[in-house]
Amino acid sequence: MERLYLIREIRKPEKPVLAIDIGGTKISMAILSREGEALTGLTMPTEAGQGPEAVIERLLDGIDHLLSGNGLLPSNLAAVGLAAAGVIDIKNGLVTTSPNLPGWRDVPLKSLISQRYRLPTFLINDADAAALGEHRFGAGRGLNTLVLLTVGTGIGGGIIIDGELYFGSRASAAEIGHMVIDVNGPKCACGNSGCLEALASGTAVAREARGRLMRGALSSLVEMAGGPLENITAELVHRAAREGDILANEVIAQAAFYLGIGVSNVVNIFNPEAVIIGGSLSAMGDLLLQPVREIVKDRALPLLARTVRILPARLGNDAGLFGAAIYALEH
Amino acid sequence: MERLYLIREIRKPEKPVLAIDIGGTKISMAILSREGEALTGLTMPTEAGQGPEAVIERLLDGIDHLLSGNGLLPSNLAAVGLAAAGVIDIKNGLVTTSPNLPGWRDVPLKSLISQRYRLPTFLINDADAAALGEHRFGAGRGLNTLVLLTVGTGIGGGIIIDGELYFGSRASAAEIGHMVIDVNGPKCACGNSGCLEALASGTAVAREARGRLMRGALSSLVEMAGGPLENITAELVHRAAREGDILANEVIAQAAFYLGIGVSNVVNIFNPEAVIIGGSLSAMGDLLLQPVREIVKDRALPLLARTVRILPARLGNDAGLFGAAIYALEH
Numbered sequence: 001m002e003r004l005y006l007i008r009e010i011r012k013p014e015k016p017v018l019a020i021d022i023g024g025t026k027i028s029m030a031i032l033s034r035e036g037e038a039l040t041g042l043t044m045p046t047e048a049g050q051g052p053e054a055v056i057e058r059l060l061d062g063i064d065h066l067l068s069g070n071g072l073l074p075s076n077l078a079a080v081g082l083a084a085a086g087v088i089d090i091k092n093g094l095v096t097t098s099p100n101l102p103g104w105r106d107v108p109l110k111s112l113i114s115q116r117y118r119l120p121t122f123l124i125n126d127a128d129a130a131a132l133g134e135h136r137f138g139a140g141r142g143l144n145t146l147v148l149l150t151v152g153t154g155i156g157g158g159i160i161i162d163g164e165l166y167f168g169s170r171a172s173a174a175e176i177g178h179m180v181i182d183v184n185g186p187k188c189a190c191g192n193s194g195c196l197e198a199l200a201s202g203t204a205v206a207r208e209a210r211g212r213l214m215r216g217a218l219s220s221l222v223e224m225a226g227g228p229l230e231n232i233t234a235e236l237v238h239r240a241a242r243e244g245d246i247l248a249n250e251v252i253a254q255a256a257f258y259l260g261i262g263v264s265n266v267v268n269i270f271n272p273e274a275v276i277i278g279g280s281l282s283a284m285g286d287l288l289l290q291p292v293r294e295i296v297k298d299r300a301l302p303l304l305a306r307t308v309r310i311l312p313a314r315l316g317n318d319a320g321l322f323g324a325a326i327y328a329l330e331h
Numbered sequence: 332m333e334r335l336y337l338i339r340e341i342r343k344p345e346k347p348v349l350a351i352d353i354g355g356t357k358i359s360m361a362i363l364s365r366e367g368e369a370l371t372g373l374t375m376p377t378e379a380g381q382g383p384e385a386v387i388e389r390l391l392d393g394i395d396h397l398l399s400g401n402g403l404l405p406s407n408l409a410a411v412g413l414a415a416a417g418v419i420d421i422k423n424g425l426v427t428t429s430p431n432l433p434g435w436r437d438v439p440l441k442s443l444i445s446q447r448y449r450l451p452t453f454l455i456n457d458a459d460a461a462a463l464g465e466h467r468f469g470a471g472r473g474l475n476t477l478v479l480l481t482v483g484t485g486i487g488g489g490i491i492i493d494g495e496l497y498f499g500s501r502a503s504a505a506e507i508g509h510m511v512i513d514v515n516g517p518k519c520a521c522g523n524s525g526c527l528e529a530l531a532s533g534t535a536v537a538r539e540a541r542g543r544l545m546r547g548a549l550s551s552l553v554e555m556a557g558g559p560l561e562n563i564t565a566e567l568v569h570r571a572a573r574e575g576d577i578l579a580n581e582v583i584a585q586a587a588f589y590l591g592i593g594v595s596n597v598v599n600i601f602n603p604e605a606v607i608i609g610g611s612l613s614a615m616g617d618l619l620l621q622p623v624r625e626i627v628k629d630r631a632l633p634l635l636a637r638t639v640r641i642l643p644a645r646l647g648n649d650a651g652l653f654g655a656a657i658y659a660l661e662h
Binding site: 089097144145166167168169170173175176178179180181183184190191192194258261265268269273301304307308 | 418420427476497498500502505507509510512513515521522525595600602603630634638
């Protein structure tokens with residue numbers, strides 16, 4: 001049953017593609033050959049708090065810098081593939097809203113780039129891009145049906161059905177991070193309460209650790225943070241947990257529990273062959289994934305639980321870049 | 332953009348098909364012409380509490396009765412299309428488990444029927460069948476992507492993507508009723524807590540009404556029930572609500588709230604063109620659907636909320652029968 005999904009319709013195959021991944025924390029860009037080899041790249045902080053105009057200005061500077069630094073003109077490229085954290089209007093190339101890019105509302109990112117560089121440009125959601133990347137080159141190779149969750153600052157989702165990215169009627173669908181799993185739970189960046197993202201993202205892990213410390217719990221995290229509790233990040237909680245800190249382990253176990261509930265829902269809804277967990281929290285490995293597997297086995301409907309695999313992503317932070325490039329080359 | 336999905340591959344088109352819908356409360360069967368005309372049919376109580384053997388025995392009696400009563404032999408039929416409430420193993424034709432058919436575990440319903448009547452037999456989940464029926468002949472005609480929820484004794488789901496029923500990797504997927512939306516919520520028949528089904532099904536409505544009365548609330552329901560509170564059904568709550576009963580209206584508003592949360596999740600995950608609400612509770616019409624529409628507008632991500640329609644099912648109780656027949660004829 002192994003199928004090989006190759007990049008099928010190559011646009012000017014001799015030319016490389018510019019792939020850009022705009023996340024809530026950083027922007028990555030790379031020039032990729034058609035074989036998926038990164039020829040050159042750069043990463044910069046998003047500084048999303050400055051609002052869309054400032055972010056886009058620096059994005060364009062970054063592109064210009066990458067091109068000129070490598071002696072490239074836009075005409076040396078085949079296409080631009082963009083991935084962005086947010087709800088994307090595929091048809092019109094807009095970032096309509098984005099919980100992790102404050103102030104972005106119907107930003108015509110696709111036409112901004114295509115008009116400036118006169119290149120075919122494609123814009124998809126970053127987690128959709130990561131799902132495509134993992135399917136073609138990573139943990140999902142050869143599968144027909146999978147769901148990817150990127151668990152980082154926020155939680156994004158991407159769905160592959162019959163080997164192709166699933167888009168809904170108009171947008172990047174798969175906003176699985178904004179699936180409510182605890183209607184009375186904590187407030188989410190999207191305005192609702194108890195979204196998966198509000199309970200199991202990196203932001204949620206850091207918030208929960210800080211909250212427990214403020215309520216007087218003891219932990220090596222205080223010393224590790226070396227100053228204000230705002231210094232506590234999910235990464236720091238992970239480090240403390242590995243070093244045996246009880247509070248840190250409890251906080252991660254709690255996030256894993258909620259992630260397990262969310263993944264069980266996904267399994268019950270999609271009956272996928274695999275659920276792939278990516279994003280920065282996937283660096284926690286089995287500390288996060290093993291409890292998720294047990295909760296799914298326990299809670300998802302038996303037939304579905306028996307047949308699903310819960311896998312870590314393989315492409316790391318590059319999945320979105322790969323996916324954006326693949327999407328641009330295939331369309 | 333209107334597309335017409337016709338029954339494409341007709342098996343021995345001159346012969347009608349036997350369609351059977353096995354629900355938690357009743358079993359319906361009908362002999363349908365290829366044009367979707369019901370030639371004859373019968374309905375009987377499932378009496379699911381008696382367990383699978385007894386239910387199947389009466390099912391077979393019912394089929395024999397329907398055939399002989401109409402002077403038909405099995406060989407006069409083209410195929411049998413079965414729909415059942417439960418998690419179906421499509422490949423092996425099993426009802427693997429069913430929250431609303433207690434005791435059913437890996438029941439080989441497909442081979443039981445196909446061997447007895449020597450007819451091509453197909454078994455799918457009842458809500459999947461209803462989704463197919465509504466798509467080909469009901470509220471979803473001409474749409475590409477829709478999700479149907481059957482809100483009755485339980486809550487089932489069916490997903491149409493690109494005009495075709497979505498199955499997961501092995502089973503009838505779309506067990507949307509067992510999506511957890513309130514992790515600390517009431518116990519569900521599936522064993523988990525806070526499933527959509529435990530909060531917004533007919534069973535949940537009746538249980539909530541009874542609970543409020545037992546805690547001392549006043550309502551015309553007591554008199555309408557005419558005896559033990561066990562007589563209270565979702566249908567009775569609906570009747571009381573229409574007659575202005577405050578408690579009944581509150582109970583329905585609460586179920587509509589949870590249904591709205593569930594539908595918002597579905598909208599965020601699938602970005603469908605429509606969510607169709609069927610099942611016995613859809614008889615409540617706008618009393619149930621209007622709050623759902625408002626919650627979706629309020630809570631689903633804006634681009635997705637703007638483009639989705641929340642529609643009542645059109646085929647009523649016959650959607651599953653139609654869908655089972657269509658599936659058998661198309662496969």
